[in-house]
Amino acid sequence: MATGWVKDKGLWYYLNESGSMATGWVKDKGLWYYLNESGSMATGWVKDKGLWYYLNESGSMATGWVKDKGLWYYLNESGSMATGWFTVSGKWYYTYNSGDLLVNTTTPDGYRVNANGEWVG
Template sequence: MGHKMVNPNNKEYYYEGIVGGKTGYTSLAGNTLVTCVERNGTRLIAVILKSRQTHYADTKALLDYGFSLSQAGETGTSGIQTGGTSGPGGSGSTSGPAGTSGHCRWVQDASGWRFVKTDGSYAAGECLKINGEIYCFKQDTYMVSSGWYQIDGIWYYFRPSGGLATSRWVETNGMWYYVDENGALFTGGTTPDGYRVDENGVWIR
């Protein structure tokens, strides 16, 4: 049986995979919680400090986010590789977007990564699917990476590796945002996992 976690909006429920947890209070850290969860061979530890209340509703969001990253292979030391032309994927492959003949390649210089298409031109002002990942390129031909980027009035979040983040929570400056299956910032409603966000996309706690 999972460990019982209390959610003021959902009465009470069991979070699957809880190994153990401990709550407490100190004058410096306020209300605190340390909890450990294991699921499908992945173990996560969440630490909450200075909580405004003792329900610790943030914990579920943190754990859900952690497991979503784990399933997507985002944990560990993955990221942009240095040197060579294998590109941000780091697999050593120089294959291009789906449907190309394989003459595409990544090129890195001091300013970042660029992608050479089959016609020999650099990708610019466009998004391409490369080895199963969506990458977007600015007009100056350099790949978008590590943060938020607006395209046609819609905000998208790109991982450090350059790939577009989809169907997951993203933390920026202490606030949580959700990006949908297309990578677009979700605003003014309830996310697929049941959380409310305001018109700016910020999770309403």
């Protein structure tokens, strides 16, 4: 019985220990993957239970900073996209509700952020 990753017609699927096709979140070798309702491995942005996640081209869930289509996003340790104010390495950043980082501007609550998106006052 086949288990683990299987490629079919250019798409990846994960077969669990019983040999049935998995859907939703799967952890394999320490990395998280998201499998669509059809069972195929997702890449790019995925919304699950109201939170956004980014899955790399390999399908693994990203954490930390991600640049997509010229915009920066921050993904928490849990993989979910940060919105509003958050800190990384002691520096404050602000993102729109869409998750993209504000740079060289004033936040909606009146604070300045620099070219790196860091709060400067």
